[in-house]
Amino acid sequence: MSRSDTGLRVRAAVLGEYAQPMTVMDLQPAHRDEHTAIVEVLMAGLCHTDVSLAQGRIRRRVPLVLGHELVGRRIDAPGAEGSASGRVVVTPYPPGHLVARRAPRSGRASDIQVLPTLATAAGDPVHAFAQVGAFADHIVIDERRLVPIDDDVPDQVAAMIGCAATTGVNAVYDTAAVPAGATVVVLGLGGVGTVVLMACCARGARVVGVDPSAAKRDLACSLGAVAAFHPDHAELADALDECLGAPIDYVFEVVGTPRTQQQAVDLTRPGGCAVLVGSPPEDATVTFNASSLVGNERVIRGHANLGQDPASAVQRVADLYRAGMLPLDRIPFTIVGLAGINDAVAALDDGALVKVLVRP
Numbered sequence: 522m523s524r525s526d527t528g529l530r531v532r533a534a535v536l537g538e539y540a541q542p543m544t545v546m547d548l549q550p551a552h553r554d555e556h557t558a559i560v561e562v563l564m565a566g567l568c569h570t571d572v573s574l575a576q577g578r579i580r581r582r583v584p585l586v587l588g589h590e591l592v593g594r595r596i597d598a599p600g601a602e603g604s605a606s607g608r609v610v611v612t613p614y615p616p617g618h619l620v621a622r623r624a625p626r627s628g629r630a631s632d633i634q635v636l637p638t639l640a641t642a643a644g645d646p647v648h649a650f651a652q653v654g655a656f657a658d659h660i661v662i663d664e665r666r667l668v669p670i671d672d673d674v675p676d677q678v679a680a681m682i683g684c685a686a687t688t689g690v691n692a693v694y695d696t697a698a699v700p701a702g703a704t705v706v707v708l709g710l711g712g713v714g715t716v717v718l719m720a721c722c723a724r725g726a727r728v729v730g731v732d733p734s735a736a737k738r739d740l741a742c743s744l745g746a747v748a749a750f751h752p753d754h755a756e757l758a759d760a761l762d763e764c765l766g767a768p769i770d771y772v773f774e775v776v777g778t779p780r781t782q783q784q785a786v787d788l789t790r791p792g793g794c795a796v797l798v799g800s801p802p803e804d805a806t807v808t809f810n811a812s813s814l815v816g817n818e819r820v821i822r823g824h825a826n827l828g829q830d831p832a833s834a835v836q837r838v839a840d841l842y843r844a845g846m847l848p849l850d851r852i853p854f855t856i857v858g859l860a861g862i863n864d865a866v867a868a869l870d871d872g873a874l875v876k877v878l879v880r881p
């Protein structure tokens with residue numbers, strides 16, 4: 522560690538108990554090693570996984586600083602990552618994340634136990650979600666997760682690359698490998714769902730979106746969707762087939778509820794693929810008609826962004842954005858400070874907002 526972070530105080534929104542408001546407090550770095558970097562947070566994205574954690578639908582150890590996607594600037598070794606502006610984004614997983622694929626069968630691949638990187642002034646440990654903890658003015662992070670980002674990618678776009686954008690793009694380009702001309706339905710048009718829709722359009726697929734929000738459906742159509750429907754639309758499956766002109770090759774589920782996951786499987790054509798991207802509650806169980814699954818040779822894929830080299834995934838998103846094929850700057854966003862996070866969590870959960878960005 523260099524002198525510059527000696528005595529650093531990290532002002533962060535801390536989740537002390539599930540389903541209770543986060544509290545803004547001062548913390549200090551802890552448990553550094555030779556790879557530890559200190560990054561000033563310029564802007565962070567609020568993702569549905571953060572919302573699920575805040576409300577206890579997904580659980581990790583508390584106290585916990587949420588937030589796992591951001592754009593920032595390294596302060597302990599300025600310019601170490603090499604971009605002109607010194608701005609960096611953080612990759613979705615730490616180095617060696619593929620090792621987690623050997624996690625116990627009953628666990629999740631993302632369960633990597635690490636020492637807490639933060640502590641209270643009294644020295645009590647505070648965890649950082651995904652070893653990031655972006656809802657703070659600074660993060661304590663493994664430097665191998667930092668990727669330089671050029672100045673032509675604005676903060677509000679860079680802030681969502683680490684999770685929302687790479688999750689959506691990797692699901693389409695790698696997990697499903699959607700080909701040109703494919704027919705696609707996207708269930709859920711929040712931040713990740715909208716990126717999935719953009720990425721499908723970039724691949725030359727015919728896409729229809731489904732979401733209760735009229736504003737999100739309008740956005741989907743303006744981004745290239747053939748049409749967009751309310752989930753309660755009468756005879757939805759027939760309407761989707763008709764609108765796409767063919768049965769549905771791929772259904773991306775980006776809501777994270779058993780009901781929509783089941784719907785994704787049911788909507789897929791024989792031989793088609795349902796890609797489950799939304800984060801479901803940890804105790805959720807889905808049922809589907811076994812005979813229909815087997816007899817129709819349907820495929821169900823889970824997607825948690827584990828499969829790609831994280832730095833390459835970030836670079837691909839930046840390249841697609843620059844090429845105009847992934848217009849992330851058209852995703853409407855609301856900016857809040859650390860003190861506004863609790864209200865933002867509630868609004869995102871209600872579906873009232875597409876994307877929330879936190880400027881600490």
Ligand SMILES: [Zn+2]
Nearest residue numbers: 568570684685
């Ligand atoms: Zn996320």
